[in-house]
Amino acid sequence: MTKPEILQLGPYPAWDQEPLDAAFTVHRLFEADDRAAMLANVGDRIRAIATRGELGASRALIEACPNLELISVYGVGYDAVDLAACRERGIQVTNTPDVLTGDVADLGVAMMLAQSRGIIGAETWARSGKWAAEGLYPLKRRVFGRRAGVLGLGRIGFEVARRLAGFDMQISYSDIAPKSYAPDWTFVEDAVTLARDVDFLFVTLAASAATRHIVGRDVIEALGPEGMLINISRASNIDEEALIAALADGRLGSAALDVFEGEPNFDPRFRDLPNVLLQPHHASGTIETRKAMGQLLRDNLTAHFAGSPLLTPVV
Numbered sequence: 001m002t003k004p005e006i007l008q009l010g011p012y013p014a015w016d017q018e019p020l021d022a023a024f025t026v027h028r029l030f031e032a033d034d035r036a037a038m039l040a041n042v043g044d045r046i047r048a049i050a051t052r053g054e055l056g057a058s059r060a061l062i063e064a065c066p067n068l069e070l071i072s073v074y075g076v077g078y079d080a081v082d083l084a085a086c087r088e089r090g091i092q093v094t095n096t097p098d099v100l101t102g103d104v105a106d107l108g109v110a111m112m113l114a115q116s117r118g119i120i121g122a123e124t125w126a127r128s129g130k131w132a133a134e135g136l137y138p139l140k141r142r143v144f145g146r147r148a149g150v151l152g153l154g155r156i157g158f159e160v161a162r163r164l165a166g167f168d169m170q171i172s173y174s175d176i177a178p179k180s181y182a183p184d185w186t187f188v189e190d191a192v193t194l195a196r197d198v199d200f201l202f203v204t205l206a207a208s209a210a211t212r213h214i215v216g217r218d219v220i221e222a223l224g225p226e227g228m229l230i231n232i233s234r235a236s237n238i239d240e241e242a243l244i245a246a247l248a249d250g251r252l253g254s255a256a257l258d259v260f261e262g263e264p265n266f267d268p269r270f271r272d273l274p275n276v277l278l279q280p281h282h283a284s285g286t287i288e289t290r291k292a293m294g295q296l297l298r299d300n301l302t303a304h305f306a307g308s309p310l311l312t313p314v315v
């Protein structure tokens with residue numbers, strides 16, 4: 001039987017690549033020396049695209065595949081897929097929700113702890129010999145019992161808040177409306193008020209055109225010189241220019257970021273800021289979660305070509 005032809009936009013671990021190659025004829029766009037030539041050659045045979053959250057699929061790419069039926073995203077975020085182009089053509093889109101929620105929430109909380117307690121600097125202090133040469137490490141800020149805000153109480157935001165409750169933190173959140181599933185957490189109408197009343201602000205919103213720069217200068221200044229911003233969503237939710245300026249002149253205390261505009265080639269000014277913790281878009285990066293994401297990506301492709309309902313459709 002002929003295998004369906006699919007276009008793969010980025011690399012996957014071997015444990016995903018092997019079953020993908022066995023089930024489909026896979027054209028690896030990211031390995032092509034001349035991508036335009038590859039698309040001109042195979043574009044009309046492509047029935048599905050396998051991509052990654054941060055790579056998405058542009059209108060131009062979708063147009064280069066006139067017989068495209070499905071885009072399967074390895075990630076919960078599908079903001080980089082041109083949904084309007086998909087709807088116009090009746091192309092379906094799937095993602096990988098739920099399987100990564102716990103890990104993303106874990107990393108967000110770990111980033112807060114690492115940044116607030118200075119864990120990275122303290123490790124360097126011990127390893128470099130400064131402890132013996134210069135004495136005790138400078139004092140840092142407490143986490144437990146303080147105030148945390150969660151901007152976007154979806155699946156990931158909820159799991160972040162649940163973890164923070166274990167640190168006896170006072171939890172507030174903001175979303176389009178109060179959530180019935182939020183226990184005794186305080187609902188706040190807008191992001192500025194939320195930021196003004198907390199010490200740590202977690203950004204856990206699904207990104208879209210509507211949420212672009214929702215964390216702008218006003219929110220950043222409301223969080224203030226003692227506040228910390230933690231972003232485990234998408235870079236587009238934050239005005240990076242405003243963030244860099246505020247971190248540089250102390251209007252914002254600190255930040256912990258897993259996502260960046262233009263990643264992996266993020267703004268080099270971040271490297272020179274001592275009050276920012278940088279992570280390489282790694283919140284879902286555990287073996288367990290990545291295996292589950294790869295399985296779900298394949299299960300959606302398999303269901304589609306078997307004519308069965310998609311497991312996790314978004315369009």
Ligand code: 8YV
Binds near residue numbers: 054076078100281284
């Ligand atoms: C990436 C993500 O997809 O889930 C998302 O939306 O951005 C991540 O999980 C991951 O880095 C794999 O590309």
